Structures are given as structure tokens and as C-alpha cells.
Amino acid sequence: MDVKDPLPSWNAGAAKTAILEFVESVTRLEASFVPRAERIATFDADGTLWCEKPFPVEADFILRRLAEMAEADSKLRDGQPWKAAYEHDKEWLGKVITEHYAGDDTKAQTLLGGIAAAFGGIGVEDFEAQSDSFLRSTQHPTLGRGYIETAYAPMVELLGYLEANGFSNHIVSGSDAGFMRPITEELFGIPPERVIGSASALGYASDDTGGSVTRKAAVGFLDDGPQKPIHIWSGVGRRPLCAGGNSNGDIPMLDFTRHADKPCLRLLVLHDDAEREFAYTSGAEEALERAGTRGWTVVSMKNDFATVFGASSAAD
């Protein structure tokens, strides 16, 4: 290519080459050209577009709310998930995630039930205002930067590169769509209508001033595993041409990103950079194995990312 490097935050290597060749093939080569309308890209959020350790950003938001509730009402402290939140029991919380990735959602359902109760009865616009305020004011516990500064700069650059090449980028996350929507446009260039995520059950109440959509105290669905391709279809109505994930919960979405007659790009972010971020493969073992047999592109944060995060205001 004789043009300026469109991905300066990526080191030269197999991953960068795979991205550039894929985009070249669907946008410029006659035999593999794909019309713009079909250039759908779907990305997991936590651990793929931004940091998910020591726990996903939304977990911090929820745990603070649960702890507040337990602070105000001592009876709540006897049952999960309030007990863990109140006691800052990271072990129980860690198990929610480990067991979820291992296929056991018992604790995840308990946590989801707590979340549903914690925000039950709140209007969706109020919920987003709370999330917006939390995300803009809270520091990551160890990285020395705000949560909204934990987006991976090379992934943000990739999203921009895809968009500049006619792709329509979507977030498909296990986190609540309403939690992320206030900041996805600013952080990732992805507007709210292209954010698919988990959801509580919703209700609508009419009134004289426009009515309101309200979160019910009941779980809607957890957008993970097979729910990802299902909600991509419901929300987008097309099979992705490009997808990115980092864990076992992303396997069905990455599998679904396949066309008999078109090139496709499946990216799996590997967390192998303990110095600049975190190093872990827990919850991603099966995905990593599958990457090898299915021709997915593994993105090593250590080797492929020239930089991990963007500039931080906290560094001032």
C-alpha cells in the first residue's frame, strides 16, 4: 500500500496484515467486493474495546448501588448479591464471572436478579443519566485513569478505519445497553441505536407528558453466548462481515460471522500484557482453541498494540 498507514497504533504483524487485507478485499477487489450496506461489524465491549479487569465497568456501578442499598437496609446484607457488595467480597464476585464462563450461570442469575431489583422502577432515561455521571466521574481502581479512558486506542482506531471504509459498527455486549449508550458515541463513534446489550424487562406507563419507559425489577436477557447472534439478527437483520471478541461468550457471534461467498474477519483479543494492562486467559480458553481451528485472527495486546490506551487527563 502506498497510502499513509491507517493503523499507526498497531504494530506490524499477522493481525494488522489480516485487517488491512480484509478491508482491501471487501472494498477494492472486484471478486470479493461487498456492498456498503452489508459491511456490518459487531464488537463485544468488555475486554474487547475497553478494560474489563479487575471486573467489568458495569459491575462497579452496580456493586456501589447494591452496597448503598445494603447500607440503608440491614436486612439486605444477609442475601446475595447485597452481602457480597456490602462486604466487598471480591471472591464471590470473581466466581460469578469464572463460573459464567465455565457455563454455570447460577451466581450470574443471582447477580442479575439483584441488579434488576436495584434499578427496578427507574425510568430508562434516569438510568442512563446515572450511568453517564458514574462513567464520567469514576476512576479505574488500578490503571490511574478514568473508566472512560480505559478504551483500547488501537481498537478505537480500528473502528474508525472500518467506518471510513463504509462499515457500520455495532457493540454487542453482555453489559446493559443503557449503561453504555451515554458514552459509546464519544468513546467509540458508535451511536446508541447501534448498541446491543443485556436488558432488564421494560414497561411503559402513559401520562400527560410523554409517558415513560421504566426498568422492571426482572431480568430481561443476558446478551452473551448464543444470545449474541440472536440479538444481532433481531437488531440488525444481517449476518456480520467482521466481529471482535475476547472470551468464550463471544464464540457464537464469531462463529456466526461467516459467509459462504464473502471474506470475513474474526478478531479475538488476547490479554497477554500484564505490564500495560492485564494478562489472563481465564474464560477465553475455548475461544482461543477455536481461533486456531477456525482461522480467527488472534490479536496479542502485547505484540500487536503499539499503544494500549489513549492520553489520560489523570496524567496531568
Next chain:
Amino acid sequence: MDVKDPLPSWNAGAAKTAILEFVESVTRLEASFVPRAERIATFDADGTLWCEKPFPVEADFILRRLAEMAEADSKLRDGQPWKAAYEHDKEWLGKVITEHYAGDDTKAQTLLGGIAAAFGGIGVEDFEAQSDSFLRSTQHPTLGRGYIETAYAPMVELLGYLEANGFSNHIVSGSDAGFMRPITEELFGIPPERVIGSASALGYASDDTGGSVTRKAAVGFLDDGPQKPIHIWSGVGRRPLCAGGNSNGDIPMLDFTRHADKPCLRLLVLHDDAEREFAYTSGAEEALERAGTRGWTVVSMKNDFATVFGASSAAD
């Protein structure tokens, strides 16, 4: 205005004036300007963007499938909805719709159960291929034109006018999203990801060639009444600035289209043109009453539409 009339298919009158003034106010007046990203417009489909009489287009598609099933299996003929489909019992089918609008969904649930069973186990891509083929090959029973030629030309023109003014148009229909998606871009300029509709429950099955999302033999949800604002929020994440409907099932969506600090446009299509289309208010009584008290704009097909349909290939 000294520019060319952007809505030549609309006769001069209160409805056309309301549309032009609304678009002018949110795009050009400083005090009431609304950024492009917030210019969300949501339209019901059946009876709002295209003809829904003598029955909604999807009903014809479904009834043919149910009749085929009853033809092949005589045992099915004893139960609804197969009995009605097999016997061409328009009275039972008419009651489904009348009772639905009157708030009784018993028959609608029976019909939905039949639909779920009729298409249960079919891949979503196959379902859309079937719908696409049906829509392009089937004539409307009385209008002397194909179903895809029953779109209302002034509404298509309105969608184009809104889009040209930075609006993002969405369909929010009681019909199945997958049924309409194959033709919405071509007919209404609305791509599949902006079509919200009813849905069957979906499943995902993995395989070595991309896996498939499949319709289960179970009802997902009926996107009507309060489900419309709920699914607008889930899918779009914003409150509409403009909405159009024609029946009681659109009331919550039209109510929801209201901002304390911004202009908004709520359109209610009135079917009062027996000569060029159909004349009926059944199922729209409450909506019409509400239009008067809430400042919605009633669109009279007889008086406001200079033409109803576009050119028809059947006229050749």
C-alpha cells in the same frame, strides 16, 4: 418558502403545513433546533405506510401457509387458526383484528401461536427469502396492483423529505420485522436495522459453516400498544421527535413522541377515502379522539393526499 415544494404529493392544508413548519423549526430555527442525531422518526407500517385492508399484508402470507399445512394434514382443520385459513373464514380473521383493537387479544394469541408453529424451525434467512418472494409476486386482492405497490406515495415522499433533513426513519410495526425487511429499503428507504416489529422466539444453533438463527415455534412478542415505545427504546435508545400511526395500537408510540423542550410531530393517518383506498375508523376511534386533545396532526387520505399510490406495473 421560496424553494421548490418538497411534498408535491400532498395537497395544501393543515397537515402539509404542520409537516413543513415542524421540519423548518427543528432544522433551521435557532430556538428550536434539534441536532441530527436526535432527529428520530418512527412510523407504523400497516395502514400508515402501506395498505392494510382487507387485511394486513402479512396476514395473507401467513394464511396461505396455514392453508397449505391444513391441506396437507386434515387433523389441523379442526383447530384455529388452521380452520379459518383452510375455510377462508374471513369473519374469524376479521374478528382477530377488531377484538385486538378493542383490547382482547385471545384470538390474536391463537393466531400468533399458529404463526409460530407454521414457521417454527425455519432459519431466519429462509423466512426472509420466502417473504421476499411472496411480496414480489403477490397481487393485492382488490386494488389491481402488487402488494409492494400499495405503499402510500405521499408517505414515501415524506420519509424521503425527513431523511433529506437529517432524520433517521424507523418502522415500528405489529407485523414481523423479518417479514418486512426484504423490501423496506426499496419501498421506504429504510434499511433492515431500522425495522422494529413483532418477533417469534429465536434460537441459535452452531455448526461448521456459520451456524444459524432459527425461528422457534413460540411467540416472542407482539410489537403493538405499549410494546412500541419499549422496543423503540431497546432498539434506538432515544425518544422519537416525529411519529406516524393510524390506529389505537399506535397511541403509546405517539404519546411517547414528546419532548418538554423540543418541537415534535405526531401524525395520525385517517382512512377516509373509499374511492382511492378504503374508508374505516374501526380500531382507530380512541386514537382519533386523542388526536384532538393532544394536538396530533390528522392526515386525511382524501383531502391531504394528492395521489395515494405510485405507478403500478399492473397498469401496463
